Amino acid sequence: MVDAVIIAIGSELLTPSRTDTNSLHLTDQLNALGIEVRQKVVVGDDREALTEAVRHALQHASVVILTGGLGPTEDDVTRDAVAAALDRPLEFRQDISDAIEERFRARGRKMAEINKRQAFIIQGAEVLANPAGTAPGLWIELPSTADTVPSVPSTERRPSGSRQTQPSASDKLIVLLPGPPSEMKPVFEQECLPRFRRRVPGVVIRSRFYRVTGLTESDLDTLIAPVYTKYTNPATTVLASAGDIQVHLRARCESEDEAERLLAEIGDPIEALLGARLYSTNGDSLEAAVGMLLRARNAKLAIAESLTGGQLGQRITSVSGSSDYFVGGFLTYSDAMKSALLGVDPALLAQHTAVSQEVAAAMAAGARDRTGADYAIATTGEAGPKSNTGATPGTVFIGYASKGHSEAVRFVMPGDRNRVRGFATNAALDLLRRRLLGLKS
């Protein structure tokens, strides 16, 4: 098995308030390639410490992935430190400098002199294009030396004809990636994945990616564990966050047929057990799943948010093309605004408070009426920490309106203010999804 060390660079990652999250995404990607993460390291913006960490990692793993420290400033030391660890010089690349300059020009700005630092590459490195930023990644293959242990087992096959042109199985590899996740992810996916696949041939990986809402992680696990615990291949991972659960199945086999057969053997019974709680079988988000249902019905959606404070709109509009079915909505953060903008009867508010089934339904109906949309959903509730309305913190009502109909459903959700808002957003999207599917519950 090939193993990897991930090094995250940045003094901010050694403070009490920040943590390295890039490594979670990278671990997922590497595991899918059959590469095991052996160690994760966080180092500050310190050239000597990083040089030393890279040397040490190379002694103990065949793949070393670094994230961060590729920016243009003095404290971006990754290029220098890796060059020192490998004892290789840095070389200025006019073409990279030109590309960075062009990137600035296209935005009507001038490249600062300091950005030229990002045009230096380590001798012998392949440049990994960064579509979302100025710092390119680097891919450096190191020939194995006599005293390093071959890190890919000899049983792993590779086409013998290509032996000459492909790197040796015992080569070491260093990859430098930008630190911002929005840059790191596309560089890894577009530039690194194809290169890794060439290095680790003969293994086929196929996966299913289920997404589920409307039950707790432990309830889900009680339901499906009897199926998946019988298998180590496919490997099953369950991730949960604020009412949204992801179930990954990943089969690693010698052939595609074998992988698909294994996935069906475990995936099909899991799908049957999850039923309507399963909203995606391809990893799509809940807002994307809802968007497809609306689009298929040629229907328009409006929203009215209170406790979710904009999060529901943000989720819906994060889907590319959402303007085809989403008209907009209202953020009504006071009783007065619920009446003024949505037409909620002040008497209803006085009688039931804003945190009530009646007001949630009226908010949805008002949002639908005032926008002319086909459907509307609304959120109201008490996110906590202290209650301003007398309702228990965590109490949430989700309103739903369609032609001639409005209703609301009550939830009591665990966790702090942020978690309650996340739960409520999921619950609103899921209620809409269930109604669009014609489900009564």
Add this chain to the structure above:
Amino acid sequence: MVDAVIIAIGSELLTPSRTDTNSLHLTDQLNALGIEVRQKVVVGDDREALTEAVRHALQHASVVILTGGLGPTEDDVTRDAVAAALDRPLEFRQDISDAIEERFRARGRKMAEINKRQAFIIQGAEVLANPAGTAPGLWIELPSTADTVPSVPSTERRPSGSRQTQPSASDKLIVLLPGPPSEMKPVFEQECLPRFRRRVPGVVIRSRFYRVTGLTESDLDTLIAPVYTKYTNPATTVLASAGDIQVHLRARCESEDEAERLLAEIGDPIEALLGARLYSTNGDSLEAAVGMLLRARNAKLAIAESLTGGQLGQRITSVSGSSDYFVGGFLTYSDAMKSALLGVDPALLAQHTAVSQEVAAAMAAGARDRTGADYAIATTGEAGPKSNTGATPGTVFIGYASKGHSEAVRFVMPGDRNRVRGFATNAALDLLRRRLLGLKS
């Protein structure tokens, strides 16, 4: 300066779904003691890998803190691995075994034979009582050897009378703590803090935490690097994300006065250079800074969002108590909604398109009028990737309205859809901040 390496142990921390959070708490505690965290490492439940990691950490730091792997099962390897790294034997301690047995008995349960593993300690270790669990922590002081570099500078004073009974300043220290945060925290606070205070007297850390918007990271660096690069103490860290930049200064001194003097020496000129772009000197977010300005003026805010899709509302309402000054707003995702909900003249939309200075200003004015708020801000633009309006992707207009006044400012922002939305949200909050401060630009 004393520096530390934190090693978190557990194979689950090397999966895509789990991250080490103990180190954040420990970093905070250690920094307060004047101990800098130099590196963080995550290692699986692998005896050899951990032994190697401990040896390596001891070469590079004077304090090594390990969390996890002290349980009773086979895959709890921390005691064994540290003993191997130090080449010291494990010793069975009847008194610890008795205490664990008593703990089980007090809960009406019988100690499993396997728990006796937790009664082994590394020779020479002090036992750290664990009030919340069965695994005691261990505190191991190692006398310095001739070939290790003293890690505390000789200028660091300690009372000479106590020299004999206190450990030498160049001693190394290894601390083993339980992994569950509910056990780790009390062991650290009750058992480790008093011991650390005896070892590390007389170091004070003070910091400043600036937040800045309205310029790029490289422009900021060009501006302030001439000030901060002259100093290694205070240490300066610069972090940037979607138009929001954080600058941390941290001074480490023998006295509070000295630390404050150094912070002023570097911080005051930086504050002068940043001027009105500096929105926080205590780490507060932009939305919190804006909230304080509104609260101080007893003023109400409304918003109208198009391209930010809810993100602006979410940022504003993420501040606790924001309902005191935020009334709500509108999410108008189509031209029709901009007219229907905000009263934007359809002729204006037809003439200038929705991505225009005129429409942004009219949206802000409409949001203010229809809610009765004192101020309103609005966002419209083309987030990309493809343009639906003819405007260059990244083109954003921020509208602002106050009594009898409305205006809009144009920006062209880099990056993908998500980044443009983040930039636009920051730009909207910052325009409001500047106007509330009476700035013209």
